[in-house]
Amino acid sequence: MDAIAQPPLARVDGEPYTQLPRDLYIPPDALEVFLETFEGPLDLLLYLIRRQNLDILDIPIATVTRQYMDYLALMRELRLELAAEYLLMAAWLAEIKSRLLLPKPTLAEMEEDDPRAELVRRLREYERFQQAAKVLDALPRLERETFVASAEPPCRESVRPPPPVGLNDLLAALREVLTRAELFGHHPIRRETLSVRERMSQVLERLDTLRFTAFTELFRPEEGRIGLVVTFLAVLELLREAVLELVQSEPFAPIYLRRQG
Amino acid sequence: MPALKTILEAVLLAAGEPLPLERLQKVFPEAEQPEREALRAALAELTVDYAGRGLELIEVASGFRVQVPGTFSPWVSRLWEERAATYSRALLETLALVAYRQPVTRGEIEEVRGVSVSSSIMKTLQERDWIKIVGHREVPGRPALYATTRAFLDYFNLKSLSELPPLAAPRDPDAIGAELDRRIAVPSSDSTTSTESPDD
């Protein structure tokens, strides 16, 4: 534990102090720095323990408490504002010390925890996170060890993607519009075979490019009977809607379809 | 120590801005600063290395800069896509009517919806390549007949229009199952059965 390098506690006239002077005499301005060096009472206690190369598990409470109180007295003498935590720790140390001095009366109370146990637990816990902080600080991090590599992008203008639509949205929209239409009652919508309407679109599409096609060419034998019927119905519907017309030059001649107009 | 051109590559990529030769020199300790000629030679090597890659080294007014060549802008620009907006209910209803009632005229859509269909909706749907004009109805005014496109089917992962969900869609079978379980669980005197009903 003593191997852990301590940062300089203070600089006095430019001289770095890594060890507090044994006689505890610290120039006032250095003490202020010293107070900032410690992260709190646990940190100060850990420092005192490490400095004397003691085992946390066997803290000589009387000694440590005395030293701790000396520091506190000095700080107060110098009218440094002491955080309440330091005073709380002093009270706790005094309590532990007094309990250790009491004789252990009965066997039953032998079971009682060592009054130092809680202090030891907290010191060790804090020590772990002191270590963790060092480990974290040592990790390679951006802007110190590693740097984001970037190249000037060729363009910055953003693209706005078209809105996504789900099939369910579509169905919901249709249901809604049909419900609304039914409410008004003017236009009862009857469900039509989709495939006929689809085929109507396909026939029209075909005529869009060809303008003129043989009736028989619309049929695909591989679609089977259903396919033939659907195509036939589509053609009939288109005729009824006056989109198409049938042309036959003479009886039994081939029938042609063409767009009206 | 890494090669000069490798150090320059690292420095230029980390900088994120054009660096003049003087600044490139200054990334080396004073005693080791390369001559400008050495720097220029190393930068020329990098330029060659980058041929056919996703980056290029160019000299601009304020120095040398690594940039992504313009040929990559189709991909790069998609990085900053804005959030997609959503379509209006009017547009979805129009699309649904074209899908289920095609070929259909705008007037027919308006009749069912009870309101007029704005031109911008028809334009948007055509620009998205989801609907197109497949003909005209031979009535006065020869209104255009709209149908859905192949791109529409592709977008919705449909092989043909017959795969569109039927209008009177049956309820989700899972939901029906859960409903049944709930109903069956009630009359049961055994309180443990209720714990067996699936969560819904």
Place this chain on the structure above:
Amino acid sequence: MPALKTILEAVLLAAGEPLPLERLQKVFPEAEQPEREALRAALAELTVDYAGRGLELIEVASGFRVQVPGTFSPWVSRLWEERAATYSRALLETLALVAYRQPVTRGEIEEVRGVSVSSSIMKTLQERDWIKIVGHREVPGRPALYATTRAFLDYFNLKSLSELPPLAAPRDPDAIGAELDRRIAVPSSDSTTSTESPDD
């Protein structure tokens, strides 16, 4: 069309931030989006290509990032006048507690550190986007629970919290008790110094 890995190189360099696989997929048009496996393979190729170069490809919490390896920091850091920020022990200890103990309340941090945590430290950590409030403990006062963010992992070159170096093993409280019992079995005043060597 350029090779997949070249497109990825261009996109990653243009982005200047970590990109998850999903975002890499989305720089391709809908119909041409490569599979995640293809992307991973291309990224692996890039990783190999970058060996010994001034850049490297790493995966951090938010995705894949191209960065300048730490070996170049002596040169790169000379680019800027300012030295990289150093953080106080108080800030690092607080960050370590949030990282290893998350989700954790300010009170719990103070309990371990034995001092109150200054508001400015919590503010700095949140402004750096290293920690954030993820909820509240349901006890009187509903104290905020803090956790680290993805940006924290990104910044420290980590893919997930599990990559954090392990925390020194806690000493089992029972073991501490037993050890103490053994040592004080002979009633001793606390001034008695143990002759046993420290066991750690």
